[in-house]
Amino acid sequence: MTKLSAPGHPFQYAWHVPNLEKAIEYWTSVVGVGPFFINEVDSATMEGFKYHGGEGDLKMRIAWGQGKEGQIELIEVQSKEPNVYHDLVPANKTGFHHIGIWSDDYFADKSLLIEQGFEVVMDMGVNTNICYFDTSETSGSMLELIERNDAIVGLFGMITQAAEDWDGTKPARTMAELMGG
Secondary structure, three states: OOOOOOOOOEEEEEEEOOOHHHHHHHHHHHHOOOOEEEEEEEHHHOOOOEEOOEOOOOEEEEEEEEOOOOEEEEEEEOOOOOOHHHHHOOOOOOEEEEEEEEEOOHHHHHHHHHHOOOEEEEEOOOOOOEEEEEOHHHHOOEEEEEEOOHHHHHHHHHHHHHHHHOOOOOOEEEHHHHOOO
């Protein structure tokens, strides 16, 4: 059996949340993960964005925080159009949505997962090399395939360093703060 290019390496665990600030408060004050860095995403800025193979419209706020055993991603969808997150979790509910895995050979891994019968339900566009597969029938969640490249590894490395240095203050931060701006 052919294997993924980076097997056994889930690194991100993601929840759909109806209220991002409330979710960040839970993760920081109860679980002790933080700080979280908030990013606004609009699919209109992503060339080639696809939802179930067609056009899609997605606006969301996401927050990344690093735990000791993996990255936590919180996703608050702001658009009303059908989207990959509400395919699995109702808009007004908090629920586990996907795991993220690295890919060292994105197009080969994408083809392999398609050959195994998993549908690409969202493709983040031609410049990102990130897509989601519906694996919910077998795993209960979606699978996000993320090309491992210097830019994303560097970004997530900065989030990891911020978590290691975190003193418990300011649990929600902007991406500009992460970048030193």
